[in-house]
Structure formats: C-alpha cells, structure tokens
Amino acid sequence: MEQSFTAWLLPALALIAGVGIGFLLARLLPGTAPTQVQHQLDEMQERFEAYQSEVVSHFNTSASLMQKVAQNYQDIQDHLAEGANRLALDELSRQRLLAALSDSAQPARERISSPASTEPPKDYAPGSSGALSDEEVLKKA
Template sequence: MEQSLTVWLLPAFALLAGIGIGFLIARIVPNAAPNRTQRQLDDLQERFDTYQSEVVTHFNTTASLVKKLTQSYQEVQEHLSEGANRLALDELTRQRLLAALHADEAASPRERLTPPKSNEAPKDYAPKSPDAPGTLDETFGLKGKY
C-alpha cells in the first residue's frame, strides 16, 4: 500500500510544483512585455497627437493665407477702380475700364443645354408607314404573297 501511495503522491507533488513554478514564471516574465507594449502604445499615441496638431496648424495657416489672398485681391480691384476713375481722360474710357474690371463679377452663368422638345422616348425600331406591315407581321420582308 505504501508503494501505491508513493506512486500517486510523487506525480501529484511534481504536478503541484510545476504549477507553482509555472505560476511564478508567468507572474515575473510577462511584466517586461506589457511595459514594452505600453511604451509602444504611448509612442503611437504621442505620434498621433503630434500628427493631429500638425494637421490643425496646417489648415489654420491655409485659412489665414487664403484670407490674406482674398484681401489682396480686393485691394488690387479697388486700386484699379480708383486708378480708372482718376486717370481716365474721358467718361467713355472710364466706363470701358470699369466695365472690364467688373466683367468677371457680371459674367453670365454658362449656358445650359436645352432639353429635347419632345418627351417621347426614342424608338428602338425603324418607323413605318401606316399601311406597311410591322416587323412582327408574318409577311414582313417577303416580296411576294405565298
């Protein structure tokens, strides 16, 4: 009986020792991996935040540059209008210069295509005269009567 007890106790103790050693190793070793993973996650988050701030900065700069461009265009238009009013020798020349400056604003919209005059759908067959046989008629295309 003692021998059978030893046969069962020795593997049981080995199993418990293996479980204990495995548990200790599992608790000690993986601590390095989560720290590395956490560092990678933090690095990616920092890069993403940096990218987002760069995008916001880019679009803010673009918006301010477009605003400056619009203001410059308006200033040039005003300068040309004032020059046309001040430097034109006669009224006809002044009117022509001002009309040329404001031609872009008063330009008519592009002409659209006109819709067809008839709402009838296009036919997928050749039209026929009223007394001629249709394409589904038995005698269509025959030259003589049979």
C-alpha cells in the first residue's frame, strides 16, 4: 500500500508544482500580465472620456456661436429699422423701407406646385413637326 501511495503522491506533487510554476511564469512574462491589460483598458477608457468631453465642448461652442450669429442678425435688423425711421424723408418711404425689412427678415418659401397636365412633354412646338415626329417618317417611307 505504501508503494501505491508513493506512486500517486509523486505525480500529484509534480502537478501542483507545475501549476504553481506555470502561474508564476504567466505573471512574469511581458504582454500576458493582467496589470498590463488593465493598464491598456484604463488608458482606452480615459481616451474615450476625453473624446466625449471634446464632443460636448464642440457642440457647446457651436451653440454659443449660433446664438451670437442670431443676435448679430437681430442687431443688424434693428439698426436698419432705426435707420429707416430716422433717415427716411417722408412717411411713404419709411413705410416702404420698413416693409422691405420685415419681408427680408422672414424669407418667403415658395411651394412647388404639381403640373396642370400629366401629359409627357412633346419634342416639338405645337403647330410644327419635330425631329421625332411620326409625320416625317411616314412621308419619307
């Protein structure tokens, strides 16, 4: 029995020693250390957060600039209206200038209407024949 116990004890100790040595080698080899992977993961997380912060900053700056543009446009409209009131010689001219300013402040949007006829366009003007007219082909034949 002692011989069978030794036969099992030596391989078991060798297995435990092999697992221990493998674990130590895995931690010591460069590129496979969990700390390096964790470091790379942390670095990527920091870069992603910096990118998100940059995107938010970009859109905040864009919104601020758009507000400045809108305010400058309003200032120009106010300046032109004030100039029309102050510089127009008579009431009719003043009204025309103010009407033109109010029209330019709100640009008119034209609607595209559907054509009155659904007939396809002809390749010639009415009353004459064109290059694709059936009449000329029939006359030559």
